[in-house]
Amino acid sequence: MNLEEVLLIDDNNIDNYINKFIVGKSKITTKITVQCSPVEALDYLKHMEGKFPKLIFLDIKMPEMDGFGFLEIFDKFPAQKKENCNIVMLTSSHNQFDIERANNNPYVKKYLIKPLDLTKLKDVLKDVFAYV
Template sequence: MTKRKNVLVVDDDPVFKLIARKLFERSGDFFEVTFAENGLEAIELLRAMIDEKLKSIPDIILLDIEMPIMNGWGFMEEFVKLPEEATQDISVYTVSSSIAQEDKNRTASYPQIKAYITKPLTVDIIRSIAGIP
């Protein structure tokens, strides 16, 4: 039996969030998905989870780059400041419609980011990053 994965999707696009929700549902009963509108909301949510020692700390974060208030890079600047013992098992994936090489290069500068995924998201991608056959 595969352990359920807690996933945090950080994206301001309502269409992407709707599609992501449907894709996770189609991927099987393996995911508990939470959504955040921007990097600030996501980092505040993570801090609260860590402070309260919640078991729902994400296993996977799908992070958009371009968002209002705090973009994906601002989120990563704050993420690396969180206690390593609380974040070491979180796999971050940037998910963006950008094909800019500079974004891909910047992704590589964060060891916490496992991969750069170009939208659209698919069931196969979701199952692959979660390690589900």
């Protein structure tokens, strides 16, 4: 599998380092973009040419805007840019309300508890992209 780009959105630098390492080790993409804030990520997407990345890992609890705030604004982007874009919530939250809210969002394809590892990433590829 070769995704053109994977976007990581998390305010925690250590999590970003781990996630970038795991995604890089999997060789599913040659371009891994890290955004440390959902506001920066939305700006990045706003100025992006063409379609959005097929895979976005999104944290929930971040200081200036949470992951659900990101999803509300993401919803307003043109449909053709969001086509084939899959969001995976990657969070430390075990809160049932967060889980249900994420699972009820049409853009969220999977909810994962940190940390990301190769097994979880393989599950994402299998469940979201039907890649074995």
